[in-house]
Every structure is written in C-alpha cells, then in structure tokens.
Amino acid sequence: xxQNKHQSYIRIVDGxxxxxxxxxxxxxxxxxxxxxxxxIPSDVSVCNILLDGxxxxxxxxxxxxxxxxKAQVLFHLTELAKTHSKIIVIGYSLGTLLTLxxxxxxxxxxxxxxxNPPLKVSVKPVMVKRALKFSFNKLNSDDVExxxxxxxxxxxLTPYLYKYLSTLPRFVELLKLCNDMRPVASQISTxxxxxxxxxxxxxxFKSAKYFLKNQASTVHSYELSGHFYYEDEFQxxxxxxxxxxxxxxxxx
Numbered sequence: 001x002x003q004n005k006h007q008s009y010i011r012i013v014d015g016x017x018x019x020x021x022x023x024x025x026x027x028x029x030x031x032x033x034x035x036x037x038x039x040i041p042s043d044v045s046v047c048n049i050l051l052d053g054x055x056x057x058x059x060x061x062x063x064x065x066x067x068x069x070k071a072q073v074l075f076h077l078t079e080l081a082k083t084h085s086k087i088i089v090i091g092y093s094l095g096t097l098l099t100l101x102x103x104x105x106x107x108x109x110x111x112x113x114x115x116n117p118p119l120k121v122s123v124k125p126v127m128v129k130r131a132l133k134f135s136f137n138k139l140n141s142d143d144v145e146x147x148x149x150x151x152x153x154x155x156x157l158t159p160y161l162y163k164y165l166s167t168l169p170r171f172v173e174l175l176k177l178c179n180d181m182r183p184v185a186s187q188i189s190t191x192x193x194x195x196x197x198x199x200x201x202x203x204x205f206k207s208a209k210y211f212l213k214n215q216a217s218t219v220h221s222y223e224l225s226g227h228f229y230y231e232d233e234f235q236x237x238x239x240x241x242x243x244x245x246x247x248x249x250x251x252x
Contacts, residue, residue, distance in 0.1 A: 006031065006055030006154035009048040012083070018246065019045035019084040023073055025093030025116075026174055029055065029154035032092050035230070039239050044246060045084060047076050051094075053170075055154045062166035066173035073098045081108040088245045093118055093203070093227070094174060097181045103190040111245045112192040113238065116227050117211075119182050121175065122204035127227075130201075135159050148229035149201075185210040185217070192217040193241050195234060197225030 006029040020040055022033045030048045040046055053064025080087055089112045091099045096117035103109050130149050135157045140146050194211045198221055211217040224231040
C-alpha cells in the first residue's frame with residue numbers, strides 16, 4: 001500500500017468566511033472524504049487532516065497517542081476560527097469523537113456531520129476476518145464492502161501479528177473516549193446530523209440513542225451501509241446535507 005496517497009488536504013481560501021473541517025477515523029485516511037470534496041465550492045476553505053501516526057507504519061501508529069490527536073484537532077480548529085466565521089465539521093468514526101467535545105466551545109462551528117460515531121462499539125466477526133486477510137495481503141476486490149474497508153486503511157499492515165500488540169493502547173484510549181463522549185452527544189447544542197449504517201462492522205446502532213435524546217441532533221440510518229462502505233443513497237444524502245450547510249442562509 002502506497003503511503004503517499006494518505007495525506008492531509010488543506011486549502012485555505014483568502015477572504016473565505018466558511019471552512020469545512022474533516023477528521024477521519026482510527027487507522028483511517030483523509031481519503032475517506034473523497035466522495036464529498038468535489039461538492040465543496042472553490043471559494044470555501046477545506047481542512048482535511050491526517051492524524052498523527054497515520055499514513056505510515058504500525059510502529060508509528062503505536063507511538064502516537066490520543067493526546068496528540070486531540071491537540072491536532074484543537075490546533076486546526078483554532079487556526080480556522082481565526083480567519084473564518086463559519087465552520088462545518090465533518091467527522092468519521094474516531095473523528096466524530098475528537099470533534100464532539102469542541103462543538104460548543106467554538107462559536108464558529110455552525111454545524112456537525114458525523115459519520116458512524118462509535119459511542120457504542122460492537123466488533124463483528126467479519127471485521128476480524130478481514131483484518132487477518134489484509135495482514136496477509138489477501139483481498140477480494142470483487143466484494144465492494146471488503147474493498148471499501150481495505151481502501152480506508154492508511155497503516156501499512158504486516159503479517160507479523162505480534163507487532164499489533166503495541167497498538168493496543170490506542171484502542172484502549174479510543175474506548176475510553178467513546179464512553180466519555182456519550183453524555184456530550186446528548187447535550188451539545190450545535191446542529192448535528194448523524195449518519196449510521198445498519199451493517200456497521202464496528203459500531204453498534206445503539207450509538208444512536210445518545211443523539212436521539214438531543215433536540216439539536218438528527219439521526220439518519222441506512223440499511224445497506226457499513227462502517228466503510230456507504231450505499232449510494234447514504235453518500236447522496238451526506239453530500240446534500242453538506243451543500244445545505246454551505247448555503248449562507250442556513251448558517252446565519
């Protein structure tokens with residue numbers, strides 16, 4: 001897997017008052033948002049970051065930390081807020097958790113679009129099977145769900161499975177953050193749209209209940225979508241929502 005395809009995409013437009021800020025998932029890539037980027041007008045700034053330790057080796061991933069990821073997100077939001085009065089946040093998986101706690105702390109954040117937020121984790125056997133296959137460089141490219149999963153991984157995988165033991169602290173940190181963000185999801189006042197796939201291989205649909213308690217949140221669910229693979233309607237509705245929030249009047 002080529003490492004150089006997993007890079008931050010940052011486009012700061014001089015004089016723009018609106019920015020879209022994107023944060024990917026754990027072991028994932030900024031390319032997760034490729035289906036959205038063509039629909040963001042050229043006069044809108046984009047900050048689609050690569051989290052520390054991603055786009056590289058298992059060693060680099062093992063030696064990063066949740067503290068670094070939080071600091072990255074805070075830094076980029078702070079910088080965007082200096083020059084943009086309106087920020088739309090789009091988070092995926094871990095990225096939803098890293099941005100949730102900041103939603104009400106930046107008056108510039110006018111809306112959030114959260115893709116498969118893992119407030120409740122449920123790892124399906126098919127995910128374990130795929131992880132083993134990918135580690136041994138086996139892929140069924142005819143399986144669209146398997147291919148989507150493979151393309152979303154920015155870490156160079158290895159058949160030496162013992163090396164993954166060093167990454168366990170990252171997932172312990174993730175599970176703690178999942179727990180910490182549950183009450184936050186119920187309380188944030190920022191308009192929030194949550195998109196969940198009912199075939200999600202990692203996130204329990206029970207995650208929805210925390211957002212359903214919140215009048216500022218709307219939950220959208222899709223029968224044929226998973227954590228990595230999004231059916232056409234899922235993608236179309238996310239794009240439509242992004243365009244809605246990019247309408248100046250909707251962010252007033």
